[in-house]
Amino acid sequence: MLLRERYWAQRILGQGGFGRTFLAVDEDKPSKPFCVIKQLLPQAQGTENIAKAETLFAQEAEQLEQLGHHPQIPELLAYFTDNGQQYLVQEFVDGATLAQELAENGVFSEQQIRELLIDLLGILDFVHSKNVIHRDVKPDNIIRRSSNQKLVLVDFGAAKVLQQVQRTVTGTIIGAAEYCAPEQAMGKAKFASDLYSLGVTCLHLLTRMSPFDLYDSNEMEWVWRDFLSGNSISDELGQILDHLIQQASNKRARSAQDVLQLLQPARTGAHPSQISQTILSEPETQQSLVQSQPSQIPARYQRLATLLKAGDWRSADAATAKQMLVVANRTEEGWLNPE
Structure with missing residues (x-):
């Protein structure tokens, strides 16, 4: 054709x-x-x-x-x-979806989830700034680009422009049921609906279980920690994920930028307690995050730090080379020149 x-x-x-x-x-x-x-x-x-x-x-x-x-x-x-x-x-985005990565490599580690969140929250922050709701965030719609390993959000067929007059109007019910926020399932999607879907995506990647199985409908609570199968997740990240998947949209973070600040307090110059107070509404959640001390290593270098600590010099060397290309903005070329 x-x-x-x-x-x-x-x-x-x-x-x-x-x-x-x-x-x-x-x-x-x-x-x-x-x-x-x-x-x-x-x-x-x-x-x-x-x-x-x-x-x-x-x-x-x-x-x-x-x-x-x-x-x-x-x-x-x-x-x-x-x-x-x-x-x-x-x-055309050359790469594998996160669903394919999960099938081939198994469950994601905490560091992989942190990197995923930082990448995707940055994209959603941009999308939401244009008054657009994606409405279909899920592993199949996230591709890792082969050339630079950056995540790409695809399939905007379900996306919707949120007009001021539409904020209380019931619209089309759309999106994958497993990852769909409660308000979106009732045709009232909002920016926080994408954050919910992103949180549920992380749970699936951490457990390899259907999101339906990670929610106890009898007790009306998420039980995703019961399915980690030895996958170690810090209390700090667990609290952030719990906050993203709150059933009530007004109990979730107000924006993608708010969650990014919580993941990267060292870059913002704010104390974790200040960030949590602006994002979280539940006192017990605030307190647990205030007590958690974030890593001083920037998220993009934490995998490299892990490799160095483990003495995996070959992998650390490759990771260093990739980060040098990112810092120099030469990922597309794949090489550095003297300048």
């Missing part, structure tokens, strides 16, 4: 109830880079269902265009209709 005499579809990457996704080549560019073509092909019957599918498809293109170019969000390249069918072309 050749679209607009430019985008050459190579193979199908996936197919679902709303359409197909192709790996394609952009023939107009000298380097012939890969890109992704999304074709709207709704399987749902009925005029209303098809119209809704078309609306969501157009909405994804609008969200990607509104978000502009962000290194951790796929760039929109084109959106058009060809022979009566809608197509969306976006940047």
Whole structure:
């Protein structure tokens, strides 16, 4: 399939109830880079269902265009209709999803979860600043880019622009049920709904269990610690995760930036007690976080510190090389020059 005499579809990457996704080549560019073509092909019957599918498809293109170019969000390249069918072309992200990483490498460690949170919270902070709610944060929609190991948030097909007049209006119920915040399940998604989904994503990566199994509906409480199976998680991180997955949205953090400050108090110059008081509403949660002393090592270097402490010099050497490229902003090139 050749679209607009430019985008050459190579193979199908996936197919679902709303359409197909192709790996394609952009023939107009000298380097012939890969890109992704999304074709709207709704399987749902009925005029209303098809119209809704078309609306969501157009909405994804609008969200990607509104978000502009962000290194951790796929760039929109084109959106058009060809022979009566809608197509969306976006940047191809070469890498594995966190769901694939979990299947191949097993449960995530505390350090991996901290790094994940810092990366994803930064993306969500940007997305929310544009008044957009993603509404479908889950392991399948987070890809680790092979070239620089940075996480990329994909699939904005469920995303929604939150207008001032919509804040109390019931909207479409959308998103994966396992990761969906209670208020979102009632059609009233808000920024805190994405934070909830991110917290639940972390629980799944820590335990490899379905989020449904990590919540005791009889006692109406999360029991994720019962499924850690020896995976050591500090009280400090545990309290942060507990805060993200509060059932009541007004008991969660107010913004992604607030949680980032809690994870990186050393960078903000604020004392942990000051941060916890601005973010948390429950006194017992505040107290436990105040008593926890955060590591003085920046999160991005903690894996390297662990490798050095363990005497794993080969892995430490590789990790050092990667961090040098990040600091010098040369991850795309993969090498340093004298300057």
